Amino acid sequence: MTDRKKMTIPMLFKKVANNEPITWLTCYDYPTAYLQEQAGIDMILVGDSLGMTMLGYDTTLPVTMEDMIRHSQAVRRGSPNAFLVGDMPYMSYQPSIETAIRNAGRFMAESACDGIKLEGGVEMANRIKGIVDAGIPAIGHLGLTPQSVSALGGHRVQGKGAVQAKKIIDNAKILEENGAFAILLEMVPDRVCKIITERAENCIILSLGSGPSAHGQLLIYHDMFGLYPKFKPRMAKVFGNAGEVILNGLKQYAKEVTEKTFPQPENWFTMTDEEYDDLTKMLG
Ligand code: KIV
Numbered sequence: 001m002t003d004r005k006k007m008t009i010p011m012l013f014k015k016v017a018n019n020e021p022i023t024w025l026t027c028y029d030y031p032t033a034y035l036q037e038q039a040g041i042d043m044i045l046v047g048d049s050l051g052m053t054m055l056g057y058d059t060t061l062p063v064t065m066e067d068m069i070r071h072s073q074a075v076r077r078g079s080p081n082a083f084l085v086g087d088m089p090y091m092s093y094q095p096s097i098e099t100a101i102r103n104a105g106r107f108m109a110e111s112a113c114d115g116i117k118l119e120g121g122v123e124m125a126n127r128i129k130g131i132v133d134a135g136i137p138a139i140g141h142l143g144l145t146p147q148s149v150s151a152l153g154g155h156r157v158q159g160k161g162a163v164q165a166k167k168i169i170d171n172a173k174i175l176e177e178n179g180a181f182a183i184l185l186e187m188v189p190d191r192v193c194k195i196i197t198e199r200a201e202n203c204i205i206l207s208l209g210s211g212p213s214a215h216g217q218l219l220i221y222h223d224m225f226g227l228y229p230k231f232k233p234r235m236a237k238v239f240g241n242a243g244e245v246i247l248n249g250l251k252q253y254a255k256e257v258t259e260k261t262f263p264q265p266e267n268w269f270t271m272t273d274e275e276y277d278d279l280t281k282m283l284g
Contacts, residue, residue, distance in 0.1 A: 007083040022216025028071045033078025044082040046072040048089045053222040063089040072111035086113040100127040119145035121171030125178040132179030140175035143188035165192045172196045176203040185210040209235025
C-alpha cells in the first residue's frame with residue numbers, strides 16, 4: 001500500500017482553495033482500486049455505470065443496491081485512502097426522502113463509503129437535504145443524468161440553449177443551498193460549467209465532459225483504457241489501450257496452448273524422484 005493520507009472533505013476544499021484540480025475516476029473492482037490508490041487519485045466513484053461496464057447491461061437502470069454495495073466493498077479494500085463515493089442506483093432515492101436516507105445509510109455502513117452521489121436538480125433537493133441532515137456527505141449530479149436518459153432523449157449535451165442552461169445553473173445553486181458539498185456536471189457546455197464554478201460558494205464543482213473551469217475532473221475508467229467496447233464518448237480521452245493489450249495477450253495464449261508451446265517447465269510444479277518412485281510403488 002502507500003503512505004498517503006486519507007482524503008477528506010476539508011482536504012478537497014483545500015485543493016480548491018489552492019487552485020489544485022481534483023482527480024476523480026470511476027472504479028468497480030479491487031485490482032483497479034489498488035492501482036488508483038497507488039496513483040494517488042483523490043476521489044473514486046463506484047458508479048452505477050458498472051451496470052454497463054461490468055455487468056453488460058445497456059443502461060444503468062437494472063443496477064441494484066446489492067450490486068453497488070458488493071462492488072463498493074471491493075473498491076474500498078483496494079483503496080483505503082481515496083474519497084470513496086457510492087452512486088445511488090435507480091429508484092434507491094427517487095421514491096421518497098426516507099428511502100433515500102436509508103439507502104445512503106446502507107452505503108456508508110456496509111461499504112465504508114465517504115459519501116454518496118445522486119442525480120437530479122430541484123426535484124431531488126429534499127433528498128439531498130435529508131441525506132445531509134442525516135450526517136452523510138452528498139454530491140449532486142446535473143446535466144446528462146444517465147438514469148433519466150430516456151426522458152432526456154439519449155446521451156446528448158445538456159444546456160446548449162440559454163433556457164436550459166439557466167435551469168442547470170439554478171439547479172446547481174439549489175443543490176448547494178440544500179447541502180450538497182459537491183456537484184458533478186456531466187456533458188454541460190464549458191461556459192455553463194464556468195458560470196456554475198464561479199458562482200459556487202461552498203461547493204466543489206466537478207466536470208465530466210464539461211470543460212476545464214471546474215474544480216476537478218471525472219472520467220470513466222473503462223473509457224480511458226479502451227475497456228468498454230460498445231461506444232467511446234467524445235469526452236473520454238484514451239490514456240492507454242489496455243483492451244488491445246489484453247486482446248493480444250488472449251490471442252497469444254490461445255495460440256501457444258494450441259501449438260503446445262505453453263506451458264513451459266517454469267510454468268508447472270514438480271515432485272522429487274524419490275517421492276515419485278514411492279508413488280509408483282504405492283500404485284503398483
Ligand atoms: O455511474 C457513473 O459512473 C456516473 C458517471 C457517468 C458520472 O454516474
